[in-house]
Amino acid sequence: MNTLPSEKHLGFLINDVARLVRRAFDQKGQSCNLTRAQWQVMAYLFHNEGSNQASVADALDVEPITLSRHIDRLEAMGYVARVPDPSDRRARRLHLTESVRPLLDQMKIIGNEVIATALEGISEQESEILIDLLSRIRSNMTTRGVESCCDESVKDAAAKQPEKVLT
Known part of the structure; x- marks a missing residue:
């Protein structure tokens, strides 16, 4: 069987680079007292304000109950608000609050630092x-x-x- 060493295998590289970037983000983001999962929810909502929980769970590839727990915590911190959906009385739309905006700015700085580190030496x-x-x-x-x-x-x-x- 003719196989490439794992460090030259595309699937391994994609997965390993993603793992290392996540780890670096986690380390730099610890000062904000949020988990990476919570960051992911807020980043998604930043770009998709007003999404419903089902679409966010699907986009982030998490179970709806798991997302609901994240939203509960973010809502308790005052970062996310569940707003009734005007077209479906059972659904709630998710919105970021104004109090989270400074944290989002910090998150963007951290993300840029991590990517800059990852791309060192690359034109x-x-x-x-x-x-x-x-x-x-x-x-x-x-x-x-x-x-x-x-x-x-x-x-x-x-x-x-x-x-x-x-x-």
């Missing part, structure tokens, strides 16, 4: 190429339906070499 042109390539990879995965794509790959592999899939 602006290389960075743009990297962004373009990663955007295309993401587009490939989202436009083809990740779940159906993966299901078909597993079925194809199983049809060709069932013993390899099971081991």
Whole structure:
């Protein structure tokens, strides 16, 4: 079997870089007394103000009950408000409060510092190429339906070499 070392495998690299960036963000963000999950919720709401909980949970790939707990804590801190949805009396829209704005500014500074560290030694042109390539990879995965794509790959592999899939 001819395999690349893990440090040269694309899947490993994407996952490891994401892990290291998250870790750096966690370390720099500790001074704000918020978890990365709470930061993610607020960052999503910053760009998608007025979203409902179901769409936020889906976008962040978390269970609705998990998101609800995050929102409960953020609401208790005064950072998020649940506002009744005018078109659906059962639904609530999520909005950031004014009191969280300074924290969001700090979050942006931390995020920029982490990315600047990650991109040290990489030219602006290389960075743009990297962004373009990663955007295309993401587009490939989202436009083809990740779940159906993966299901078909597993079925194809199983049809060709069932013993390899099971081991």
